[in-house]
């Protein structure tokens with residue numbers, strides 16, 4: 001590519017403050033609007049961070065293929081110091097041998113496709129439990145909220161696969177909250193942390209806000225971290241006791257016991273700190289992302305009843321009505337997969353991925369980018385690029401049918417070295433839960449109005465601004481299956 005001597009486009013800045021006036025939630029939407037004005041590559045000064053924002057398939061490919069290593073670092077966001085034991089956890093660590101080791105354990109030992117297949121029975125078990133409780137609630141009162149139920153589901157899938165907690169975990173109640181004691185505890189921790197961190201918070205960006213810290217953000221973060229760590233330490237201790245008592249057979253091993261096995265062989269590499277850090281990262285990265293995507297999918301389906309009917313019909317044809325959707329069915333439920341892809345296109349749970357950073361001077365689009373610059377990749381804008389997608393704002397799962405979208409660029413899980421290692425687990429869980437929700441229940445809007453699709457961006461995940469609410473009726477043809485759950 002030819003060098004580009006022209007300065008990088010940049011919105012008007014305020015002396016000293018840079019572009020702080022542009023920092024608003026949801027930040028991906030602000031950046032998408034700036035892209036319309038300044039093009040797919042522009043720079044921002046966000047307090048102490050110099051950033052470039054990339055919003056086109058070509059530039060994203062350039063950053064995450066040719067320049068993958070160059071951009072494999074993470075910026076040092078102040079909140080990550082407290083949340084991730086001084087930047088030592090997988091999602092926040094710099095690109096170095098320590099990160100490579102964490103990544104190998106996560107991708108190969110804990111979350112590989114093979115491991116996810118081994119965990120399928122456990123994931124299905126949690127989906128069945130959710131459907132059983134939903135059936136009970138819907139029979140009593142058809143008006144259903146899904147957010148807490150989906151959080152309970154994603155947390156219990158992680159608790160079960162990470163720490164085999166079935167025997168000790170409390171039962172979620174059938175009431176509308178449908179949250180176990182553990183889910184309520186972890187939700188509180190996440191709700192306390194989420195609004196305080198991420199790129200759209202002045203505390204992250206401006207040292208002066210941190211020095212005075214009038215809202216006491218640092219102390220709030222530290223208090224939440226103490227609570228989070230106590231929750232996770234209890235899981236680790238309980239699993240250690242079980243392993244000492246003999247543990248489970250290979251295929252059914254929890255992630256913690258897999259790591260204890262590694263620790264036995266190489267105690268200096270697989271330290272307690274490393275195990276605790278990995279567990280923390282998986283819980284933080286895996287719960288809200290699965291919850292948000294499934295909630296978006298259900299909202300889109302309620303606004304597009306034809307797609308919902310088509311998914312129903314395929315599930316009835318492939319699975320029938322005498323049993324629930326299973327992992328083995330997922331590859332044949334092609335339309336369900338199209339729905340999940342189209343949801344991830346329109347509402348990627350982490351619309352700006354996680355921020356990257358270059359550790360050397362480099363070039364993007366021919367422009368020189370100095371070492372230490374933060375890279376923000378706007379997957380949300382890329383997924384809605386009219387040059388790539390026909391009717392980009394429309395929900396059209398059919399566009400993915402029969403490989404029609406092959407070659408069209410989307411990166412809901414990121415790309416390159418720092419790509420999400422939880423993709424296989426997320427897709428398996430979302431396929432099973434969405435498949436079961438469609439198979440077992442009739443869904444309808446609570447009134448004639450379409451489901452409001454307003455977004456609410458916190459931390460790095462974008463949720464529905466108004467929690468999903470719908471009328472839910474068990475399908476008569478599934479009564480027998482639901483009774484047996």
Ligand code: HEM
Pocket residue numbers: 090091092103106111281282283285286287289290293348349350353354355412413414415417418419420421422423425426
């Ligand atoms: C719909 C569900 C999910 C979505 C959309 C998603 C998306 C992402 C994205 C965009 C990133 C950042 C990639 C980058 O920096 O370029 C990421 C990182 C990560 N995700 Fe996920 N994720 C999901 C579920 C999960 C699950 C279930 C787990 C594990 C249980 C997980 C674990 C991680 C970890 C550990 C990282 C950090 C990787 C690193 O920095 O090396 N994610 N995810």
